Amino acid sequence: MLTLRESRIKRNKLHSAEPARPGAAGRSELRTARSGRPVDAVTPCNLHRVWTHQSGVEKSRSARDDEFTAYVAARGPWLRRVAYLLCQDRHRADDLVQTAATRLYVNWRRASKADNLDGYARTVLVRAYLAEQRGGWWKRERVIPDLPEEPVPPPDRAADLDLRTALARLPPRQRAAVVLRFYCDLSVEQAATVLGCSAGTVKSQTSRGLDALRRVLEEPVGSEGER
Numbered sequence: 001m002l003t004l005r006e007s008r009i010k011r012n013k014l015h016s017a018e019p020a021r022p023g024a025a026g027r028s029e030l031r032t033a034r035s036g037r038p039v040d041a042v043t044p045c046n047l048h049r050v051w052t053h054q055s056g057v058e059k060s061r062s063a064r065d066d067e068f069t070a071y072v073a074a075r076g077p078w079l080r081r082v083a084y085l086l087c088q089d090r091h092r093a094d095d096l097v098q099t100a101a102t103r104l105y106v107n108w109r110r111a112s113k114a115d116n117l118d119g120y121a122r123t124v125l126v127r128a129y130l131a132e133q134r135g136g137w138w139k140r141e142r143v144i145p146d147l148p149e150e151p152v153p154p155p156d157r158a159a160d161l162d163l164r165t166a167l168a169r170l171p172p173r174q175r176a177a178v179v180l181r182f183y184c185d186l187s188v189e190q191a192a193t194v195l196g197c198s199a200g201t202v203k204s205q206t207s208r209g210l211d212a213l214r215r216v217l218e219e220p221v222g223s224e225g226e227r
Helices: 004-016 024-029 044-087 090-106 117-135 163-168 172-183 188-195 199-218
Strands: none
Touching: 044 090, 044 117, 044 172, 090 117, 117 172, 117 188, 163 172, 163 199, 172 188, 172 199, 188 199
């Protein structure tokens, strides 16, 4: 009589000796490890479907690129004017527009669906400008077209008394608030969204900026020379 242990060993040997069911390995190769669904065989029909999908993706990308290019070509001059008012330098304005256009292209799928595409682009531009100010590289580098052969004469005080020169003397955030409120004609709430701050901050920055502009523009022409 077999003991309980010997009976279990004999039963395990019998199970291990059973041949695998025919076709089981072949069927398992046609199933994915994750979903267990049969894998489609490679057929001309499947290849055509893949090619059609890729072709549709390429056409969609080409149409998106054309749409982006048309927008930048149409609104680029406006973006450049806003950038110049912010940074007061034509070369830096071009760099800012280039940075904003690059970020706009990367997010074009979302940007093109915005209710106000100009507002979206302006927000990207202003935030690129403010990020540049925080970096501080503009304080160390300044691009000029040609090196002067003679010492640069002192600036004409009368020519300095215009709005753009006065605007250049404002701190970056005050300048941005004034440009957004009075050049871009945004409301306080809209400017706050662009600047990423509260409406109260926009009001205070705008008020301080206007006070500073008023002081600069009201200075007598010869006041610095008489001191």
